[in-house]
Amino acid sequence: MTTGAPGQPSLRLVPRADTTTPSASPRWREDAACIGLDTELFFPVGYDVESTETPRRVCRGCPVRAECLADVLAVEDPARRFGISGGTTPSERRVLHRAGLTFSTPAIGGDVA
Numbered sequence: 001m002t003t004g005a006p007g008q009p010s011l012r013l014v015p016r017a018d019t020t021t022p023s024a025s026p027r028w029r030e031d032a033a034c035i036g037l038d039t040e041l042f043f044p045v046g047y048d049v050e051s052t053e054t055p056r057r058v059c060r061g062c063p064v065r066a067e068c069l070a071d072v073l074a075v076e077d078p079a080r081r082f083g084i085s086g087g088t089t090p091s092e093r094r095v096l097h098r099a100g101l102t103f104s105t106p107a108i109g110g111d112v113a
Helices: 026-031 049-060 065-075 090-098
Strands: 009-012
Touching: 026 065, 049 065, 065 090
Parallel strands: none
Antiparallel strands: none
16 A cells, blocks of 8 residues: 555555556456356345355456456446445445545556555
């Protein structure tokens, strides 16, 4: 975790070398572990441990999980959070938002430190 504005934490998610910022290019989706799976799997009726275990298992093994999470946090309407994205539930993403975390990605070839 790095420091953003004074008093505000900032989390930097670094994209793989073959992508640009998550919201600028959807190419990361081509490598997502959920490709071809029924999308209903990621929208459980309840968000208890049992109903979220399968989609979270898929996300845990996903090579582009960070890009997915950064993308959903960049575009999702905070008043309308649904589904499991980037391995997180709507309430977990709400906590990230309330904590004031900002998600940024450096330019490819830029300083990652």
